[in-house]
Amino acid sequence: xxxxxxxxxxxxxxxxxxxxxxxxxxxxxxxxxxxxxxxxxxxxxxxxxxxxxxxxxxxxxxxxxxxxxxxxxxxxxxxxxxxxxxxxxxxxxxxxxxxxxxxxxxxxxxxxxxxxxxxxxxxxxxxxxxxxxxxxxxxxxxxxxxxxxxxxxxxxxxxxxxxxxxxxxxxxxxxxxxxxxxxxxxxxxxxxxxxxxxxxxxxxxxxxxxxxxxxxxxxxxxxxxxxxxxxxxxxxxxxxxxxxxxxxxxxxxxxxxxxxxxxxxxxxxxxxxxxxxxxxxxxxxxxxxxxxxxxxxxxxxxxxxxxxxxxxxxxxxxxxxxxxxxxxxxxxxxxxxxxxxxxxxxxxxxxxxxxxxxxxxxxxxxxxxxxxxxxxxxxxxxxxxxxxxxxxxxxxxxxxxxxxxxxxxxxxxxxxxxxxxxxxxxxxxxxxxxxxxxxxxxxxxxxxxxxxxx
Ligand SMILES: C[S@@+](CC[C@H](N)C(=O)[O-])C[C@H]1O[C@@H](n2cnc3c(N)ncnc32)[C@H](O)[C@@H]1O
Numbered sequence: 099x100x101x102x103x104x105x106x107x108x109x110x111x112x113x114x115x116x117x118x119x120x121x122x123x124x125x126x127x128x129x130x131x132x133x134x135x136x137x138x139x140x141x142x143x144x145x146x147x148x149x150x151x152x153x154x155x156x157x158x159x160x161x162x163x164x165x166x167x168x169x170x171x172x173x174x175x176x177x178x179x180x181x182x183x184x185x186x187x188x189x190x191x192x193x194x195x196x197x198x199x200x201x202x203x204x205x206x207x208x209x210x211x212x213x214x215x216x217x218x219x220x221x222x223x224x225x226x227x228x229x230x231x232x233x234x235x236x237x238x239x240x241x242x243x244x245x246x247x248x249x250x251x252x253x254x255x256x257x258x259x260x261x262x263x264x265x266x267x268x269x270x271x272x273x274x275x276x277x278x279x280x281x282x283x284x285x286x287x288x289x290x291x292x293x294x295x296x297x298x299x300x301x302x303x304x305x306x307x308x309x310x311x312x313x314x315x316x317x318x319x320x321x322x323x324x325x326x327x328x329x330x331x332x333x334x335x336x337x338x339x340x341x342x343x344x345x346x347x348x349x350x351x352x353x354x355x356x357x358x359x360x361x362x363x364x365x366x367x368x369x370x371x372x373x374x375x376x377x378x379x380x381x382x383x384x385x386x387x388x389x390x391x392x393x394x395x396x397x398x399x400x401x402x403x404x405x406x407x408x409x410x411x412x413x414x415x416x417x418x419x420x421x422x423x424x425x426x427x428x429x430x431x432x433x434x435x436x437x438x439x440x441x442x443x444x445x446x447x448x449x450x451x452x453x454x455x456x457x458x459x460x461x462x463x464x465x466x467x468x469x470x471x472x473x474x475x476x477x478x479x480x481x482x483x484x485x486x487x488x489x490x491x492x493x494x495x496x497x498x499x500x501x502x503x504x505x506x507x508x509x510x511x512x513x514x515x516x517x518x519x520x521x522x523x524x525x526x527x528x529x530x531x532x533x534x535x536x537x538x539x540x541x542x543x544x545x546x547x548x549x550x551x552x
Contacts, residue, residue: 106149107219111193113148114355117346121334128316136313143182143348146304147193152185156214157192160184175243177207182349183308184211187278190304190353191215191227196275199267199298200229201260201291202308206240208278209255213247226251228274230258232281260287264294273300280308283315285328292336299356304345307333310352370424373411373431380404381438387499388551392492394454398445405439412436460485460510466518467491467548470502472511482507485530487523489546500551502544505530520545 122139129136143161145151152158161181164172171179179187191198191212198212209229216225227247231237234257247253260281267274277299282288288307295305307329309315314327333352345353361369380401391397412435415428448456461472468491475484484506491498503523505511508530516522523542534542 107193110147110149114146115148116343117144117146117348117353119344121330121344121352122311122347124316124330126316127311127313127330129313136311136316139311139347141182141311141347141349143185144346145189146186146345146353147189153189153192153215154218156218157185157188160188160211171207173207173210175207175210176205178350179207179211179308180349183208183351184349186306186348186351186353187211188215190276190278190306192219194276194304196273196300196303197225198227198276198278199274200227200278200280201263202279202281203229203231203240203255204236204280206243206253206255208280208308209240209244209253210247212278213244213250213252216252217250220252227253229253229255230260230263230281231255232257232259261290261294264291264298268294268297272298273303274298275300275303277303277305278308279305283309283312283329284326285332286326288329288332289336292332293338296338296341296356301356301359303356305342305354305356307352307354309350311347311350367423370415370427373408373415374427374434376408376411377431377434377438380408386501390497390499392495392497393452394457395449395452398442398449398454402439402442402446405435405442408435409439457486461513463513463515463521465489465515465521465546468519468546470513470521470546472513474510475506483509485509485511487511487513487544491549498549498551500547502546503534505534507531516543517545519548 117140126138127136128138152161160171163181163184165181166172169180171177171181171184187208188211192215198216200209200212203209206229209227212227216227229240231240237255237257240255241248244253244255248255260279277295279288279291279295281291299305309327309329310333312327312329315330330352333354337354341357342354343357345355347353391400409432412428412431415431416425417428445456448454456476456478458474458476459471460474463470468489471488471490473486473488475486477484484504485508486501487503487505489500489502505525508525510527511523511525511530513521513523521544523544524540526540
């Protein structure tokens with residue numbers, strides 16, 4: 099998938115919207131005609147993820163799909179889906195992460211729609227739909243209808259009883275990013291599955307219940323012509339309230355999201371410290387870089403933008419107002435990163451014709467596989483000159499770097515090769531005031547690693 103498409107999906111995932119906050123009351127889904135959509139609830143399809151209307155042409159096609167007189171999708175694979183159900187299934191399969199579980203395959207229409215989405219949005223191609231049905235002839239028919247999808251590895255269709263399948267997956271530790279519950283309409287089996295879903299769906303994952311807004315759900319006890327028709331009642335009573343948030347009704351289906359687990363005290367305490375670790379790492383890296391760009395201009399822009407990013411992080415931290423500590427840390431981060439950023443802005447005039455005039459190359463000594471380069475540092479009028487000695491291996495556009503010596507104040511020292519991987523540094527004119535302790539000005543031999551770090 100193109101980077102732009104990946105970025106769009108990242109943004110869409112960040113802006114998830116609830117259509118409603120409360121599920122409809124049982125009486126809201128009542129309708130005079132048992133097989134038609136109730137009018138007291140808004141059942142239109144709207145995206146849950148942050149995109150506009152449709153994900154692509156294939157998704158949009160389900161909004162226009164021909165219908166039977168009962169207003170269900172008229173497809174070569176028989177099923178009981180409405181247009182809004184199909185649109186929501188496609189969206190969830192495309193946008194949720196991880197594998198998909200479907201309880202109730204029938205002839206495979208819903209699996210077919212979800213497999214379409216996986217083919218388009220399945221990332222690395224390792225996401226799969228696991229669909230189960232109690233009825234063996236249904237699975238035979240579904241396998242026939244989904245032969246292509248099964249051959250592609252998008253669908254795994256098996257005979258299985260929903261509750262038992264859920265318990266087996268829980269025992270195996272298997273989790274799903276999206277679950278489509280469409281096996282039974284009766285209160286008992288629905289209740290059983292609802293109680294298990296919290297252990298099956300990943301935090302932040304979704305569950306879509308079909309026949310949720312079916313008018314037969316309105317009066318579970320006396321529901322005619324199917325008594326005990328209780329999808330809506332089972333969801334309301336048996337889904338653990340703290341673990342699921344209601345997200346809205348779409349066509350005949352109701353959508354719930356498994357709430358994110360609250361971060362542990364350790365994560366909450368350490369998260370605000372991450373930007374500080376960034377400042378420390380950046381500052382340390384400025385002084386002891388490991389890998390730099392060959393171009394002084396690109397290097398400068400990298401540091402300058404890095405400092406700016408930390409400043410922005412600090413400002414965000416202040417305005418997020420999570421708790422007093424994160425605000426205090428945000429203020430401190432701004433206080434540290436703002437001056438560093440302003441200071442680095444002043445260094446811009448040092449870059450002339452792509453070269454850093456404050457860091458002038460004065461000597462280069464060739465070793466077996468690397469170079470030793472001596473740079474004269476010039477920090478401006480208020481500072482003295484210095485000499486920085488670095489071992490480097492230039493590659494295309496990048497340079498592996500290790501700092502091996504720093505003389506300050508110092509205008510010039512000389513270096514000569516004294517072995518395959520060693521150099522002799524000397525200061526015959528005795529110009530450098532600060533010479534490393536225990537070394538004589540005539541002979542400081544430095545043994546270096548063959549490949550800079552090893
Ligand atoms: C409404 S259909 C599924 C339709 C399918 N999801 C679609 O949209 O094309 C319900 C299916 O669930 C199956 N079923 C009923 N009770 C079940 C249970 N306890 N476990 C597994 N499957 C069950 C039925 O055999 C039936 O094929």
